[in-house]
Amino acid sequence: MPSAQIDASLAMHYVIDDYTDPWSHPETILMLHGNAESGAVWFGWVPHLARRFRIVRPDMRGFGRSTPMERDYPWSLDGLVDDYVKLMDGLGVARFHLIGAKLGGTVARRFAARHPDRIASLVLAGTPVADRGDMTARVAAWMETFEKDGVGSWARSTMASRLGPRFPAEGVQWWIDLMSRTPVSSQIGFMKVIPGSVLTGDLPKIRCPTLVITTEGSALGSVDQVRAWQTKIPRSELYVVPGDSYHVAASDSDLCAVQARAFIERVRAQAPAAGAAPA
16 A cells, blocks of 8 residues: 655555546545544545545554554644645645544644645534643543553543444444554554644634534534634634534544535635646
8 A cells, every 4th residue: 555755753654546537637635534543434435525536545643554653752733734745745736625534623724724825625524623721631531541441442432422322333343443453652642732732823824715514512512612713714614414423524424525525516616726636
């Protein structure tokens, strides 16, 4: 499978899905997964998107089949953005659409704020509020769980609110198994830093059209709380999905993908082509 050598510490695994007509010049979508996941989690979205777009699904630094990180790796939101910039530079894609789920959406917001000329549109699904406040107690509890029981115990304990009551039991187990494979060293470093990132100053800097997707009862923020930060992105709109899962990109993948594709199609009808693949 493809791998990009981002720096001395990271070989980033990625997958490209492209089922477009071979004579066409498709635009590119970069998809950023959340914590303790990998690019494999976009399986429900790819069939809806890859017929019209070239999809790039990387495994974030430290996760999936990318290089695990040591406990003392200096995690930062800007560092993760830089990883993805190097990946897309290596693929020769200057401008593209960006989709992020959960903490992948946190990275995506910073990406769009820092590199507005590169992002044609932004879709954020089940993304936390822009400022989660003092997370000291929560981080301490997470660290204790990871050190004692690994990532699997934490994944199992959060799965009910993560995926909601309608998700099939077999699917719940699949997610637990996937997240349980996360290296503890990567998880500890990541969770000490990234969830507490404050993005309030980034929101007004996001210039591209943006779609924010949440559920009626997400544990990551009420609809009013999501709307409060969403409206600070100048060209944004909010789509609310029935239900109370907080990982809407997983619990309602087909619905989210259909909405994302329709949104991107509207954006691209009004703008120059983004990241067309070379002939």
